[in-house]
Amino acid sequence: MKQFKGRVITPGTVSAEAVVTKAGFNTLASLQKSLQFGDKTAKVTDQNNPELYGKPIAGKALCLPQTIGSTTGGLVLYCACAMKRNPACMLFANTIDSLACAGAVLAEVWIDDVTMPVIDQLGDEFLNYVKDGMTITIKEDGIVEVEG
Amino acid sequence: MILTKDQQAILDGSKGETMAKVMKTLVMYGKAFNAEKMVEVTSEHNHLVTSFGLGVLDPVYQLMDKLIEANAISQQTFSCDPRPVDKNVPANFIQRLVFNKFMYNKQDFYEEQLQKLGLMDKDAFTCTCYMDQVGNKPNKGEILSWSESSAVVYANSVLGARCNRNSGIMDLMGSIVGYVPYFGLLTDEGRKAKWIIKVETTKKPEAQLLGSAIGMKVMEDVPYVIGLDKWLGTELTEEACTYLKDFGAATASNGAVGLYHIDNLTPEAKESGRDLIYEDAKEYVIDDAELQRIYDSYPIIWKDINAKPKLCFMGCPHMSLQQLKDWTDKVEKSLTEYGNSKVVIPTVFTAAPAVIKEFKKTEHYPRFAETGIILSYICPLMYMNNPTVGKTPVITSSNKLRTYTNARYYTDDEILVQITKGGN
Numbered sequence: 026m027k028q029f030k031g032r033v034i035t036p037g038t039v040s041a042e043a044v045v046t047k048a049g050f051n052t053l054a055s056l057q058k059s060l061q062f063g064d065k066t067a068k069v070t071d072q073n074n075p076e077l078y079g080k081p082i083a084g085k086a087l088c089l090p091q092t093i094g095s096t097t098g099g100l101v102l103y104c105a106c107a108m109k110r111n112p113a114c115m116l117f118a119n120t121i122d123s124l125a126c127a128g129a130v131l132a133e134v135w136i137d138d139v140t141m142p143v144i145d146q147l148g149d150e151f152l153n154y155v156k157d158g159m160t161i162t163i164k165e166d167g168i169v170e171v172e173g
Numbered sequence: 174m175i176l177t178k179d180q181q182a183i184l185d186g187s188k189g190e191t192m193a194k195v196m197k198t199l200v201m202y203g204k205a206f207n208a209e210k211m212v213e214v215t216s217e218h219n220h221l222v223t224s225f226g227l228g229v230l231d232p233v234y235q236l237m238d239k240l241i242e243a244n245a246i247s248q249q250t251f252s253c254d255p256r257p258v259d260k261n262v263p264a265n266f267i268q269r270l271v272f273n274k275f276m277y278n279k280q281d282f283y284e285e286q287l288q289k290l291g292l293m294d295k296d297a298f299t300c301t302c303y304m305d306q307v308g309n310k311p312n313k314g315e316i317l318s319w320s321e322s323s324a325v326v327y328a329n330s331v332l333g334a335r336c337n338r339n340s341g342i343m344d345l346m347g348s349i350v351g352y353v354p355y356f357g358l359l360t361d362e363g364r365k366a367k368w369i370i371k372v373e374t375t376k377k378p379e380a381q382l383l384g385s386a387i388g389m390k391v392m393e394d395v396p397y398v399i400g401l402d403k404w405l406g407t408e409l410t411e412e413a414c415t416y417l418k419d420f421g422a423a424t425a426s427n428g429a430v431g432l433y434h435i436d437n438l439t440p441e442a443k444e445s446g447r448d449l450i451y452e453d454a455k456e457y458v459i460d461d462a463e464l465q466r467i468y469d470s471y472p473i474i475w476k477d478i479n480a481k482p483k484l485c486f487m488g489c490p491h492m493s494l495q496q497l498k499d500w501t502d503k504v505e506k507s508l509t510e511y512g513n514s515k516v517v518i519p520t521v522f523t524a525a526p527a528v529i530k531e532f533k534k535t536e537h538y539p540r541f542a543e544t545g546i547i548l549s550y551i552c553p554l555m556y557m558n559n560p561t562v563g564k565t566p567v568i569t570s571s572n573k574l575r576t577y578t579n580a581r582y583y584t585d586d587e588i589l590v591q592i593t594k595g596g597n
Contacts, residue, residue, distance in 0.1 A: 099342065
């Protein structure tokens with residue numbers, strides 16, 4: 026087990042299986058089809074991201090450097106949360122980008138029954154260490170434990 | 174974050190619970206980026222990315238309803254991204270059924286919401302709101318609360334306005350309270366370049382390919398591009414602005430670029446030159462081979478990669494008036510060369526309603542109509558989200574459309590041959 030410390034963007038504690046991308050996560054390209062066509066597992070549909078393409082991310086610990094792409098990104102993430110098809114948590118190696126931050130904050134403020142902890146600034150070492158299928162546990166104060 | 178008395182009062186509920194939540198959203202957003210204060214939005218108009226009444230996005234419309242009910246509406250009028258459907262664009266019976274009954278079945282409802290929230294006018298739907306004909310063109314130094322990645326990068330880079338890459342919904346929040354958190358691309362420091370891009374191609378690089386290469390390399394950092402003035406000149410002519418529109422859209426969709434500087438051309442680069450570059454900036458050289466590598470790296474996700482194209486989309490982001498005129502000349506000439514009178518692949522060019530209106534007044538328009546190309550105001554991306562369209566082999570020279578759909582990318586020159594002569 027290895028522990029990392031990041032910064033809390035939206036609070037909460039959770040344990041979930043890791044899904045990892047070292048490339049930017051394009052929120053619109055990844056989630057639009059699953060939201061549109063009823064895929065509750067939220068399989069990633071971004072053709073430019075072979076690490077994630079076809080993998081379900083609903084209920085998973087999504088480990089990523091940052092999100093990229095269209096400015097609908099935050100809105101798409103907000104909808105994923107409202108429809109309960111969001112990742113269990115999002116763990117950013119870098120400082121969070123403005124689109125992902127918007128989605129996380131909008132969900133936190135405007136949706137009553139959803140908690141999606143978001144931690145950023147976990148560093149490159151975190152992203153190099155964590156692998157698909159490992160168990161991620163988020164503790165208080167931005168502590169992230171990785172096992173497996 | 175230090176708030177003014179007025180801002181703190183809103184946060185504390187002086188204007189009601191909903192306005193307090195709007196302010197709370199902006200404060201949390203700003204705190205994540207260590208914003209020390211909120212600053213006033215100074216542009217005349219806002220621009221929103223969410224233009225589509227997609228049934229499945231019901232959570233968004235519910236939130237809009239909450240805002241309207243609480244009279245938490247935009248203090249600015251705004252333009253909005255393009256409409257998703259146009260009956261002039263080819264679609265079969267099933268596709269139309271899916272568009273109207275299953276996908277965009279909330280379009281009328283949502284447009285009513287937009288009218289209540291502050292839409293500029295009923296046709297203010299385009300991703301290129303900054304075109305002269307549309308009338309939402311901010312001035313240098315103005316603070317914006319815009320979204321739409323291609324519009325934000327254009328406003329920052331070509332017009333010298335100041336705007337972060339705001340998300341849909343967050344765009345409206347800033348416009349409702351009239352303040353945005355001060356961080357990132359609003360600050361002088363945030364507008365400095367962490368990358369030097371050296372363009373060393375032997376011919377004018379394809380805007381969409383160059384932007385794609387840079388976006389994928391620098392992600393969200395600011396690039397300072399050297400060597401492009403050799404091809405674009407040192408004045409922001411209509412031709413240069415059109416190039417930068419397409420270039421910027423590719424940097425923003427293939428990466429997350431919100432601002433670029435072009436040496437000797439864009440306003441801040443002209444003012445401050447290479448002082449805009451951080452001392453430890455990284456370097457990326459782009460030559461012919463690098464552009465070819467980028468082109469070859471694009472996946473082709475058609476079921477049959479040798480399929481004959483059934484549709485061509487041009488205009489993501491929407492075409493400029495100059496582009497419509499230039500393409501009319503090019504298509505006309507190429508059709509003559511190949512002995513055809515009409516395009517051989519159904520082809521749709523998209524532009525802002527106001528640009529289309531102006532284009533129809535020009536001597537080019539009757540000639541354009543003769544080529545058989547369809548002119549539309551829609552968002553090609555929204556059109557292609559229809560699963561029954563998704564299987565159609567569509568070609569485009571838009572890197573943004575390629576990124577979000579199964580459309581296959583070709584350069585402008587290749588597209589011209591495909592639609593006037595025929596391709597594979």
